[in-house]
Amino acid sequence: MPIWCPNCGAMLAEGTRECPRCGKKLAASDEVEEFGATEILRLSFYALKYLLLPVLLVVLVTAGCYFVFFAR
Numbered sequence: 001m002p003i004w005c006p007n008c009g010a011m012l013a014e015g016t017r018e019c020p021r022c023g024k025k026l027a028a029s030d031e032v033e034e035f036g037a038t039e040i041l042r043l044s045f046y047a048l049k050y051l052l053l054p055v056l057l058v059v060l061v062t063a064g065c066y067f068v069f070f071a072r
């Protein structure tokens with residue numbers, strides 16, 4: 001499983017001690033892996049948020065259209 005630099009977000013090989021892009025010293029590999037999992041969770045949360053918002057909007061607009069259609 002790849003890991004990411006907490007400073008610049010570069011993808012790093014597992015067990016990397018220092019980021020080759022920004023030179024940030026990385027802590028113990030366990031800590032870095034934990035950060036990677038947290039980052040994936042955070043990205044999933046954002047993806048869910050930005051996927052749910054348009055879907056909710058479409059549902060609301062559709063419900064509004066039905067309401068207007070049947071009110072006539």
Ligand SMILES: [Zn+2]
Binds near residue numbers: 006019020022023
């Ligand atoms: Zn970096």
